[in-house]
Amino acid sequence: MTAHVRVPRGLRLPSDVVSDAGRVAFLTDVIAGLSADPKRIPPKYFYDERGSQLFEAITRTPEYYPTRTELGILTEHAADIARVIPDGAAMIEFGAGALTKARILLAAAPVSVFVPVDISGDFLAGEAAKLAAELPDLTVRPVAADFTAPFALPAEAEQRPRVGFFPGSTLGNYEPHEAAAFLRHAGQIIGPGGRLIVGIDLVKDVDVLNRAYNDASGVTAAFNLNLLRRINRELGGNFDLDTFWHRAFYNREHHRIEMHLASRVRQRVRVDGRCFDFRRGETIHTESSYKYTTELFRALAAGSGWRLAETWTDRDGWFAVHALVRA
Numbered sequence: 190m191t192a193h194v195r196v197p198r199g200l201r202l203p204s205d206v207v208s209d210a211g212r213v214a215f216l217t218d219v220i221a222g223l224s225a226d227p228k229r230i231p232p233k234y235f236y237d238e239r240g241s242q243l244f245e246a247i248t249r250t251p252e253y254y255p256t257r258t259e260l261g262i263l264t265e266h267a268a269d270i271a272r273v274i275p276d277g278a279a280m281i282e283f284g285a286g287a288l289t290k291a292r293i294l295l296a297a298a299p300v301s302v303f304v305p306v307d308i309s310g311d312f313l314a315g316e317a318a319k320l321a322a323e324l325p326d327l328t329v330r331p332v333a334a335d336f337t338a339p340f341a342l343p344a345e346a347e348q349r350p351r352v353g354f355f356p357g358s359t360l361g362n363y364e365p366h367e368a369a370a371f372l373r374h375a376g377q378i379i380g381p382g383g384r385l386i387v388g389i390d391l392v393k394d395v396d397v398l399n400r401a402y403n404d405a406s407g408v409t410a411a412f413n414l415n416l417l418r419r420i421n422r423e424l425g426g427n428f429d430l431d432t433f434w435h436r437a438f439y440n441r442e443h444h445r446i447e448m449h450l451a452s453r454v455r456q457r458v459r460v461d462g463r464c465f466d467f468r469r470g471e472t473i474h475t476e477s478s479y480k481y482t483t484e485l486f487r488a489l490a491a492g493s494g495w496r497l498a499e500t501w502t503d504r505d506g507w508f509a510v511h512a513l514v515r516a
């Protein structure tokens with residue numbers, strides 16, 4: 190994976206940092222996932238270079254509303270969101286990427302120190318340098334780290350009120366228990382009385398949801414199938430991509446979009462010398478994208494040490510930006 194394309198925060202692998210360890214982890218997860226019933230592979234493996242480019246392309250399809258809707262909310266409500274950020278605060282962005290969304294808040298909020306945290310160190314350093322040149326009054330201190338694990342904050346952020354920023358609805362790609370664990374972890378980094386601004390996709394009309402993950406141009410299908418291409422290339426797999434199809438649908442009971450790769454035929458596939466049998470129609474569950482009503486999100490936050498203080502949405506009520514205060 191190269192870092193010049195935007196990769197969803199928390200879903201990237203440190204493959205540019207630890208390629209051997211990265212391959213072993215990928216192989217271990219794929220073998221375990223294909224041996225499980227039902228079969229599954231974690232969504233973080235979508236994001237090799239091509240997968241990252243395809244995700245970028247998804248965000249530009251007319252059907253995929255989350256990215257542009259969240260940007261619209263941040264732009265329209267920047268001044269109100271800025272009011273929950275204390276004067277002189279240190280803002281910590283979890284999984285920082287190209288800093289597009291942070292720029293909107295930083296232009297409106299009284300932030301003194303900005304700490305973007307991302308595993309792709311080189312890319313992060315470049316983006317942080319650009320931002321520091323644009324905003325000379327802001328102290329920018331990038332941290333190259335896996336933000337889902339404990340990491341040390343720079344000294345400049347220590348004695349300040351802290352605000353976390355986690356846009357993009359990446360929290361929705363975590364299982365609810367993982368989302369709760371992440372919120373608890375963020376609470377430890379932000380500290381008592383701190384704030385967390387989170388972007389999350391809302392439960393909505395099923396057709397809108399289904400269309401967003403089944404775009405007419407087939408970009409999401411290509412994104413999903415690219416995972417098999419990656420397994421073939423990096424793990425010595427022999428998946429025939431023509432014998433699998435992209436299946437995405439909204440699961441009401443679990444309030445999530447599920448993405449699967451479904452086998453068109455009964456077949457046997459090899460990965461790293463191991464065999465895996467597929468029944469006709471059997472699927473690999475490749476991603477869940479949970480959607481939260483504000484009430485569901487309030488409950489998730491409350492159970493993880495946060496109080497939901499304010500919410501901003503778009504006119505259609507499709508996406509939410511929440512401000513949480515550490516309880």
Ligand code: AVI
Binds near residue numbers: 255
């Ligand atoms: C990164 N994440 C928030 C996206 C989502 O909507 O769950 C990933 C994605 N999968 C298919 N389309 C987009």
